[in-house]
Structures are given as C-alpha cells and as structure tokens.
Amino acid sequence: MNADVSRAPDSSDSGYNFAYLDERTKRMIRRAILKAVAIPGYQVPFGSREMPLPYGWGTGGIQVTASIIGRDDVLKVIDQGADDTVNAVNIRRFFTRTTGIATTERTVEATVIQTRHRIPETPLQDHQIIVYQVPIPEPLAKLEPREAETKMMHGLAEYGLMHVKLYEDIARYGHISTTYDYPVMVDGRYLMAPSPIPKFDNPKMHMNPALQLFGAGREKRIYAVPPYTKVESLAFDDHPFEVQRWEQHCALCGAKDSFLDEVITDNDGGRMFICSDTDYCGQRRENLAAVPANVAEAKSA
C-alpha cells in the first residue's frame, strides 16, 4: 500500500500493459464494439473483466475506453458533468498511470470523453468519441426482469410494454414521470437506455457528429450509436417529449441554456443553481471576464 503511494506518479506505470487490459481482452472488446456500431442500439454481450475498482464505478466505460484509446488521444473524464469529482479524478488518474496519455478538462480539446451521466453542453465534433458508463443497459429491465423475455422483445421489436409504462405515468400523474435514463429508439429499430443522463441531454444524442459508445461492466454489454444516427425519445402525439426547464440562471456564469444543479448553501433554505458542466461554466466565466462589456449585458439580461 505504502509502496504504491510513494511511487512516482509522473509517468505511465511500466508494470502494466498499455491501458491495463491484456491484448486479447482488448481485441475481444474491439470486435464487440465493431458489431455494436454495425447494429445501432443493440446490446452486444462481451466478456467483462474484473477491474481494479468495483462494479458501479464505471468498469464498463473504462474497458471500452481502454480498448479504443491510443498514445495520441487526449482524454477527458466527467462525472455528472464535472471534471473534479471523485469518480472522474480517479478514472483520469487510472488512464494517466496505465497509458501515459494527455488528459484535459476542455471538451473541445478531447478526442475521447468518458462520461458518467451527462453529455457536455459544448457540442461534440466528428473526430470525438464519447464513452458512457452504464449501470443498467436493458431499458426494459424494470418492467420485465427475465432476460430471455427482453431479448425476445428486442428481436421482435416488440416494445408495447414500455409504451404502456409511459401511458400509465400519464394516466396517474398527468405527465411522463421519467426524468433520467429516458428510453430512446435508435435508428427506428432498437429501444435503448441512454444511461442515466438527464432527459435534458436526450436531444443531444440525435444526429450527433460524434461516435457514442456505451459500456456496462457488471451487466457485460456494449452498445453504440454511430454518428449522425436518429435517436428519438419515446413520446405520444398528445404528450410530446419535453426537457427540463429552470426559472433560474447559473449563479456563476449566468447561463440560461445549460443543465443546472441545485446547491444548498446554508441551513436556512439558502440555495443557488449552478451549471452541472464545470468546463462549460468555467469557459463562459473566462470569456465574460475577458470582455467586460458582456458582463454588464449578462447581468441586465
């Protein structure tokens, strides 16, 4: 334990193969990723390995990232939009130690972005790959626990069960109550869990220029949405899909268009709303500071 702590943290760890996984495991995962890309939205089973962190901490995403990443890549890791939270920091350090590659907190500089539960506010570009950490890849799991049954439903594109669930929400609450992991149809064929991103992010998946890969380590599934692929959030004609809206702006950068986190500031009910995407918020504040006239404009807006 102590030996680990005192080891020089500056470069990659020579005791491991590049990106931790052995070459045969990477090839198996790579073949699964290629099939996942060829069958958009379909969950490809793969031989998930034991990783040096527990299930639920992004083992699926890490295995996908480890299989695609190369020496010239620049990696960004976010957890709920933030680069500085414990899961993101540790995964970033894991790849720094096992690959020695460059990392960044800037969305625009990254070639590979591993994410837990958010899509960056800054639009992705076509040379980027975004890797989602997925806890439950099966969108029907809560409605039908038997995997043999859900496999059959996917095979037959029989998704009535999910529509009934959404309808029951409307009958009971007057609206669809799902706010995250909101089910989507990919290329009009497969029902897919977008991972627990807020439904605010669902529209960003549609026709996104970046390649989107999903890894579920415990459930041993990989799936993908190729660039420029139709991704439709389920809805009804008389109850169209809608994303969350806020009365407030970000208290730090004034953004009105980003996903906001509510932060409790004291014991007297004090609270503030701030951007969940730390890079987006930071860039906006930098730009505002650089051009003083814009500050006044933002305040009066």
Next chain:
Amino acid sequence: MDTFSLEHIGAGFSDPTAASQRIFRTSLTVLSRPGTILEADSDATAPEGIGAAANAILLALLDQDVALYVSPTHVAVASAYYRFHTGCSITSNLEDADFVLLASTDRIPALSALKTGTEYAPELSATLVWEVAKLASGDGLTLTGPGIESSVRLTATPLDAAFLSARAETISLLPRGVDLFLTCDNRVCGLPRSTRIRG
C-alpha cells in the same frame, strides 16, 4: 497435420499493441462513417497478393477466438501467415467463418452461405474483408443510413448488380446480416449492415 516452414512467413506488426490499436481505430472510424475512405498502413509484410489494409485489419482483429475463411485465391499463401501471427483457426466452410477474406476476383458469397446471426443475437455474424479492384469517393453508389449525415457517394469495383441484389436481401433480414470492410491496397472503407445502398 500439415506443417509449414517459418522462413516463408512474412513479419507481423513490429509493435503489436500500438499497431493493433491504430488499425482498430481506423476500422472503427470507417465502419461508423460508411463511405469514408482512410489509409490503414502497417509495417507488417503481407502475404503475396494481399493488400496492406486488408492485412493490417486481419492482424489487428483476429485471435484464437475466431475462425477465418480465406478466399481460394489466397488460401495457399495466407492461411499459415494468419494462423502463425494471430492464432486464429482457418476454416474452409464459409458458414463457420467469423472473418472472411475475399479477393477482388471473387463473387460476393450468397448470404445464406454466411454467418448472419439470429434475431436475438445478430452480433454472431461474419465480418467480410473484401479486396476490391477500385475504391474511390464520389460517383457510383449512393449510401444513406447511420453514420452518414445526408448521403455519400462511393465507387467500388466490382460492386455490381449481383452485389446490390445480395445486399437488398440483407436489408430484409435486419438486424441479421454481415458487415463489410472494402479494401484496396492500403485504403479501407466500411459498409455495415445498417447502410442503405442505391445503385
């Protein structure tokens, strides 16, 4: 049991970790963006008659877990090479093959002769690496579907009427099907089952 002599086998990747990753990423890019043509060079010495891109893709993706079918054109020179460098098994039955290497002079095999997966496990299907005589952007076929913003044109010879009718059959089988890498010398283009092709 057949034996082979190592002296007739060309070199594989000099740095397998880095080369496999780079070639895989090229394969991933072309398969997720059908119609895009990229170079896939490596320092491996391909068996005679096999292009650099086809060779690199096979070296990067094959191992002891998969079976390769080699076109009759190449089977004599290539079987020992891939078995030695990757540990893959070589099969003479198309229906057992996970990867299929075809020469430009080959006809596209009937879909019924290939592994196309099942409705419930469409991933258990063949990946074809087909060396074509000509591969270029523009003119020719019109591709649409996932990975393509509006549409893209691709010229590949010999993607003829027989190929297009075989592909039309594939579309009716979705999500079952096979996925293609078209290669020409050191260049590669992906054609996944999800791509719609118009002549």
